[in-house]
Amino acid sequence: MLGLWVVIALALVFNYTNGFHDAANAVATAVSTRALPLRWALAMGAAMNLIGALLSTGVAVTVADGVIAPPNGGTGLAVVLAAVVGAIVWNIATWYFGLPSSSSHALIGGLVGAAIASASQVHWAGVVDKVIIPMVVSPLVGLVLGYLVMTGVLWAFRRGNAHRVRRGFRHAQIVSAAALALGHGLQDAQKSMGVIVLALAVTGVYHGSGVPLWVVLSCAGAMAAGSYSGGLRVMRTLGRRVFPMTPPHGFAAELSGAAVLYVTAFAWAAPISTTHVITTAIMGVGATRRPSAVRWGIAGDIVTGWVLTLPAAAVVAAVVYWPASLVLG
Template identity: 45%
Template sequence: MDTLILLTLLVVVFALAFDFINGFHDTANAIATSVSTRALPPKTAVIMAAIMNFVGAITFTGVAKAITKDIVDPFALQNGTLVILAALIAAIAWNLITWYFGIPSSSSHAIIGSIAGAAIAAAGFGILNYEGFIKILQALLLSPFIAIAVGFLMMSLFKVIFKGFNLYKTNKGFRTVQIGTAALQAFTHGTNDAQKAMGIITMALIAAGMQSDDEVQEWVRFACALAMGLGTSIGGYKIIKTVGGKIMKIRPVNGVAADLSSASIIFGATLIHLPVSTTHVISSAIMGVGAAQRVKGVKWGVARKIVLTWIITLPISATLAGLIYLLLNLFV
């Protein structure tokens, strides 16, 4: 029992650490366009994103419940707390590696792949809740393509609406609007991303026999929202450079189009209780906006590198989590 309590405490600590790292790792996604167009200075943008992330994180719990029960059944998982601890260590390691190299990788892919990999290492492929797991994978895989399409359509619409407007005045107006769209972006980021840590802690509490349903406790909601907000306040300036400048040259009108496109998709996913990668959605929306502006203006080489990271994150994090579980299992 002492070991079980200790493992559960470690899961809570590592889940909050994951949320904290997720905050500074993904801050760039919410504010990259507003910083790159100079609508907001970096420090102001980061503080605003931290506040809006916290507000968004504490408002919803549907995605947390999906993480709790849709990947594996926490009530049927043997050594559940050890499985979740291994998954968190793997996801944190991958997040830190990609952050160090300035690659906008997906925290969502990392944690979902890690949970699946650690659970398979512990109990075989039969432990996966295939219906729920496939639904989550579909959301993760389809959302970037939807974001490209919505970004393309949004920018095409803006081009028609503002065709005869003075370019200088239009950019100045959109730069002001970007303050609002960046805040909206950060809020929607919080509604989806922070809930993943909430779901993981709830999953661990169930596996440890300390909770009998999938309701997210108030202290879990507050702790995860706070960790996400504090992490966001640190910021991820390396990734801001990649998302905000290396995919395409962003003007204020492009930033507003990208922000509105990605925020609508992320919030839509939150409302139907599906986790999506905010990194994927935002980067893809920027690509769609860029393609509508000028296909050759998108730096597709950088985009290909980002897409490659998206593809490899799930299998790498799953394999890493499986190996970490087997290693931990030798000692615990």
């Protein structure tokens, strides 16, 4: 039973690290364009993360049932423990270097790596359908949608007074940033919910098909706390180094990112990355000025982090599984 509580605690720690890592993604544009002061932006992001986490559990069910099938008992608990540790290690490493990688894919990579190390079943069809395909498609959609929305904004306000337009979009960006933070809570808080449900299931403590309310509330609270603590290193990368944004740019990027998050959560129940979507949306928005306005070298570094996330977290989880299995198996 102690092992179960350790896994639950680590899952909440992961959610906290997810919050301070990915909170930057949700509010970076609003801060960089001065639509909101830093602490106000983080407080708003934390509140919207909390609300978003309470709206749906579809992604949580996908994580709990659609990725791996560990055995019951101590071995299964060791798999879940190793997966969470792998994700936390990768989250902290990428946060330290200011690299906006995906917490979602770190967790999925950890689950798959630990499952392979333990010879547990991996639902490869589910990994491809719910992880790999969305991982590729959602950033592309974010890129194209960001470009199209910004093009529409430029056309609609082409005769407007530049000062008034910027001031108006600075206010509008508060709404779009809140929408993006809501989508982040809707997506990312559910990953840890799924892990906790998986741990409860393999230990025989829970046999239901949904997510217990206490799991929802604890994960939502952990993410909100992490979000408020912020992630300035990642925020500088997204808010300033990819593309120098104005309020209309920030509004278009946030609106595009939020739309992708909502559709994938409610219609697909796929655990996609807020980081991937908002970063490519920023690139798409920036490309409307001119392609050279986007610092593609920085974007290349970010993409490298994306590519490394799944295998790196998987390797860490596989290494952690062996000592964990000795203790819990």
